[in-house]
Amino acid sequence: MKHLLTLDNLPRAGLEALLDRAQAFADGADAREALAGVAVCTLFFEPSTRTRLSFQLAAQRLGAYVLNFDASTSSATKGETDLDTFRTIEAMGVRGFVVRHKVDGAVAALAAAAKPGVALLNAGDGRSAHPTQGLLDMLTLRQAKGKDFAKLKVLIVGDVKHSRVARSDLHALRALGAGEIRVCGPASLLPEDGTLQGCVATQDFDAALEGVDAVMMLRIQRERMEDGLIASLDDYHRDYGLTASRLRRAAPDAVVMHPGPMNRGVEITDDVADGPQSLILRQVGNGVAVRMAALEALLGN
Amino acid sequence: MKHLLTLDNLPRAGLEALLDRAQAFADGADAREALAGVAVCTLFFEPSTRTRLSFQLAAQRLGAYVLNFDASTSSATKGETDLDTFRTIEAMGVRGFVVRHKVDGAVAALAAAAKPGVALLNAGDGRSAHPTQGLLDMLTLRQAKGKDFAKLKVLIVGDVKHSRVARSDLHALRALGAGEIRVCGPASLLPEDGTLQGCVATQDFDAALEGVDAVMMLRIQRERMEDGLIASLDDYHRDYGLTASRLRRAAPDAVVMHPGPMNRGVEITDDVADGPQSLILRQVGNGVAVRMAALEALLGN
Amino acid sequence: MKHLLTLDNLPRAGLEALLDRAQAFADGADAREALAGVAVCTLFFEPSTRTRLSFQLAAQRLGAYVLNFDASTSSATKGETDLDTFRTIEAMGVRGFVVRHKVDGAVAALAAAAKPGVALLNAGDGRSAHPTQGLLDMLTLRQAKGKDFAKLKVLIVGDVKHSRVARSDLHALRALGAGEIRVCGPASLLPEDGTLQGCVATQDFDAALEGVDAVMMLRIQRERMEDGLIASLDDYHRDYGLTASRLRRAAPDAVVMHPGPMNRGVEITDDVADGPQSLILRQVGNGVAVRMAALEALLGN
Numbered sequence: 042m043k044h045l046l047t048l049d050n051l052p053r054a055g056l057e058a059l060l061d062r063a064q065a066f067a068d069g070a071d072a073r074e075a076l077a078g079v080a081v082c083t084l085f086f087e088p089s090t091r092t093r094l095s096f097q098l099a100a101q102r103l104g105a106y107v108l109n110f111d112a113s114t115s116s117a118t119k120g121e122t123d124l125d126t127f128r129t130i131e132a133m134g135v136r137g138f139v140v141r142h143k144v145d146g147a148v149a150a151l152a153a154a155a156k157p158g159v160a161l162l163n164a165g166d167g168r169s170a171h172p173t174q175g176l177l178d179m180l181t182l183r184q185a186k187g188k189d190f191a192k193l194k195v196l197i198v199g200d201v202k203h204s205r206v207a208r209s210d211l212h213a214l215r216a217l218g219a220g221e222i223r224v225c226g227p228a229s230l231l232p233e234d235g236t237l238q239g240c241v242a243t244q245d246f247d248a249a250l251e252g253v254d255a256v257m258m259l260r261i262q263r264e265r266m267e268d269g270l271i272a273s274l275d276d277y278h279r280d281y282g283l284t285a286s287r288l289r290r291a292a293p294d295a296v297v298m299h300p301g302p303m304n305r306g307v308e309i310t311d312d313v314a315d316g317p318q319s320l321i322l323r324q325v326g327n328g329v330a331v332r333m334a335a336l337e338a339l340l341g342n
Numbered sequence: 343m344k345h346l347l348t349l350d351n352l353p354r355a356g357l358e359a360l361l362d363r364a365q366a367f368a369d370g371a372d373a374r375e376a377l378a379g380v381a382v383c384t385l386f387f388e389p390s391t392r393t394r395l396s397f398q399l400a401a402q403r404l405g406a407y408v409l410n411f412d413a414s415t416s417s418a419t420k421g422e423t424d425l426d427t428f429r430t431i432e433a434m435g436v437r438g439f440v441v442r443h444k445v446d447g448a449v450a451a452l453a454a455a456a457k458p459g460v461a462l463l464n465a466g467d468g469r470s471a472h473p474t475q476g477l478l479d480m481l482t483l484r485q486a487k488g489k490d491f492a493k494l495k496v497l498i499v500g501d502v503k504h505s506r507v508a509r510s511d512l513h514a515l516r517a518l519g520a521g522e523i524r525v526c527g528p529a530s531l532l533p534e535d536g537t538l539q540g541c542v543a544t545q546d547f548d549a550a551l552e553g554v555d556a557v558m559m560l561r562i563q564r565e566r567m568e569d570g571l572i573a574s575l576d577d578y579h580r581d582y583g584l585t586a587s588r589l590r591r592a593a594p595d596a597v598v599m600h601p602g603p604m605n606r607g608v609e610i611t612d613d614v615a616d617g618p619q620s621l622i623l624r625q626v627g628n629g630v631a632v633r634m635a636a637l638e639a640l641l642g643n
Numbered sequence: 644m645k646h647l648l649t650l651d652n653l654p655r656a657g658l659e660a661l662l663d664r665a666q667a668f669a670d671g672a673d674a675r676e677a678l679a680g681v682a683v684c685t686l687f688f689e690p691s692t693r694t695r696l697s698f699q700l701a702a703q704r705l706g707a708y709v710l711n712f713d714a715s716t717s718s719a720t721k722g723e724t725d726l727d728t729f730r731t732i733e734a735m736g737v738r739g740f741v742v743r744h745k746v747d748g749a750v751a752a753l754a755a756a757a758k759p760g761v762a763l764l765n766a767g768d769g770r771s772a773h774p775t776q777g778l779l780d781m782l783t784l785r786q787a788k789g790k791d792f793a794k795l796k797v798l799i800v801g802d803v804k805h806s807r808v809a810r811s812d813l814h815a816l817r818a819l820g821a822g823e824i825r826v827c828g829p830a831s832l833l834p835e836d837g838t839l840q841g842c843v844a845t846q847d848f849d850a851a852l853e854g855v856d857a858v859m860m861l862r863i864q865r866e867r868m869e870d871g872l873i874a875s876l877d878d879y880h881r882d883y884g885l886t887a888s889r890l891r892r893a894a895p896d897a898v899v900m901h902p903g904p905m906n907r908g909v910e911i912t913d914d915v916a917d918g919p920q921s922l923i924l925r926q927v928g929n930g931v932a933v934r935m936a937a938l939e940a941l942l943g944n
Binding site for chain 2: 680682684708710712713719720721722723724727728730731732733734735736737
Binding site: 094302 | 379381383407409411412419420421422423426427429430431432433434435436
């Protein structure tokens with residue numbers, strides 16, 4: 042593995058090795074010299090403070106030098122192409138790049154131009170992929186439900202069409218052999234391409250919840266309302282908001298996940314978000330662990 | 343002490359222990375491994391570069407990992423509640439939070455929600471408290487005048503009503519048993535609650551200055567003029583600006599302090615700010631030392 | 644050397660010693676404890692992400708604590724004078740300052756006020772100087788052409804009048820005894836003061852290129868068009884854009900340099916920028932090395 046661009050092409054063994062190492066970090070394994078002398082740059086063409094902080098902390102815990110370039114402010118690049126911006130920082134001797142971009146495939150395009158020994162980690166590109174989010178979701182699921190995904194029924198709910206989180210979760214769930222993958226949302230927010238291959242798709246949230254072991258909620262963007270893809274946030278909440286009473290349709294020990302930041306009262310209610318079945322903050326903690334594992338795998342000696 | 347939210351409830355012995363340790367740091371004590379492996383995040387819901395830099399340097403000098411989250415830019419939090427923002431970063435494994443907030447009590451509210459082992463340091467909330475500023479002011483006074491505060495006459499001048507600096511200074515001066523505390527400013531900028539308990543309050547700056555050992559000037563915000571609380575900056579300077587001739591009313595070895603940034607020519611003139619009685623830059627240096635002491639006390643092993 | 648403000652007053656031996664040390668860093672020399680315990684602050688009154696990143700990485704590789712103050716956003720300084728901002732950070736115990744400023748001489752003015760033991764590195768002031776750019780350009784030339792500059796013909800092309808890069812390059816080329824220095828650009832962009840002393844100046848790009856060993860292109864700012872100093876970017880490209888066919892007029896092994904960021908298709912075409920004679924990315928890598936050398940020389944033990 043030279044870069045981490047998507048989970049789509051990652052074999053099950055490689056994915057599980059990453060999760061095993063991430064679990065070790067979650068358990069407190071120390072590797073504070075693993076990236077000693079290595080420079081890592083967060084290069085965000087689209088802003089995201091949470092993901093950036095998580096990667097920064099992961100890189101620091103491995104002993105790396107950490108730089109930050111917020112390329113989303115126009116003055117930062119003075120009309121330079123993204124490729125020139127990347128090549129310039131690469132030429133400084135930076136070996137690891139954590140890149141977020143609005144455009145599908147933009148991170149892969151930069152990776153294709155990278156010098157040998159330089160690794161890119163996709164921190165989210167367009168609607169395509171957010172592989173470390175997929176990894177942290179799998180680690181969280183594994184901690185709660187064990188390593189045998191074949192017996193699991195997992196439900197993903199919301200704006201799957203525009204969600205790189207959902208796509209990376211789907212890639213990983215398939216690779217790990219999840220028993221049943223259900224996907225639920227309004228027709229306008231379900232993708233019509235091959236994304237849902239092998240999934241059971243439905244618009245009926247109550248039916249979809251029946252007996253599932255895990256409910257993975259997605260953030261609904263307000264822009265979807267402006268785009269006419271949903272009628273209103275109230276309507277969305279009525280049809281696709283996860284409430285305590287709805288959650289009772291799932292398996293009694295079902296777990297609830299959300300990539301954050303949450304729209305409380307829209308896609309999820311407070312009592313569910315903060316309730317005993319919620320793993321939402323556990324996901325965040327696992328984020329640092331999987332990013333340490335990914336950085337170490339790509340850049341460690 | 344689990345958090346440092348205010349100096350109001352800090353016993354004299356605890357306060358003096360912090361000052362003693364800060365003095366050791368000011369004298370060059372090395373503790374570069376004290377927070378090794380500990381992550382500290384500056385979480386500013388209101389911007390302040392100076393205070394943030396001072397805390398960042400203090401945390402780095404103790405060997406901590408340092409993260410920065412400028413939550414004052416709206417896109418950073420995407421409509422998340424402050425509590426969710428805090429809990430998310432806490433879930434990453436961050437153990438120390440340096441928090442500034444516009445709203446009184448907001449930092450205490452986050453501290454109440456913190457997990458065991460997590461410490462919050464209030465870097466200024468509303469008009470309530472700015473405890474490390476109070477500490478650094480006391481350290482500066484102590485260096486200049488000795489540890490026996492009972493023989494000191496201290497004057498605080500300006501917009502006490504809206505000043506968290508003044509409140510933390512008052513808390514600390516009382517705890518350390520200052521001999522006499524005078525407070526001076528226009529009636530519109532003097533608080534009417536219990537803030538001035540035990541102080542001598544006056545609107546007459548010249549009278550207030552007579553024989554004091556220390557003059558602590560406050561920054562006047564231009565907004566006070568827009569709010570109609572002061573007539574003009576010229577008027578304010580005439581009545582409450584510290585000039586060299588006015589300073590002669592104080593004790594001959596009186597010291598002058600200001601939390602910065604200064605409005606030169608308004609609350610203080612150049613010759614006083616840069617004169618031999620000014621400790622203003624000394625205060626800044628002591629700021630790093632007291633923040634090291636506070637971080638170590640809360641987060642050290 | 645207490646500060647690095649300009650290359651104008653630097654003797655040849657000092658300049659060559661810096662380049663020798665920078666070469667060692669470019670070759671992988673390790674000095675990760677050279678600035679242990681030393682705090683360095685990038686203090687930019689004019690934004691520049693590339694130069695800031697390069698200095699940050701250089702300081703980190705030497706083991707320094709690194710702070711960043713973007714003083715170009717107005718709220719950061721709250722109406723404070725530049726001198727007060729500088730003195731405040733200096734009072735925190737910061738010993739190294741990397742300063743960029745719009746105004747000629749502004750960095751030197753701050754340096755004149757610095758305490759003993761505190762060093763300023765000019766990261767670009769007005770049109771005056773950008774000494775580390777000059778150094779990295781010389782290092783790059785030396786790597787390509789050897790240490791004997793007496794046999795070199797060097798051409799600088801573009802907006803020399805407004806360019807601190809050109810001025811620092813001219814200082815360094817003279818100090819190192821370059822055989823011939825040519826300068827080329829439209830009359831409106833050539834300086835009329837003593838800047839071009841000892842240079843051959845011309846408006847004819849084709850003639851200027853004949854037989855040169857190095858072509859140093861400058862970035863053309865779009866503002867020059869708005870100011871009426873150039874007719875259009877198309878016209879500028881026609882007259883002063885470096886194309887592959889034009890480059891054939893230079894010596895067969897001539898090298899091409901550019902300080903970045905490039906306006907591709909304006910002052911330089913893609914095939915030249917990315918071609919075999921281009922040293923543009925090598926320059927960027929050398930930037931970290933010369934900044935390490937400069938920081939170590941000024942702040943190391």
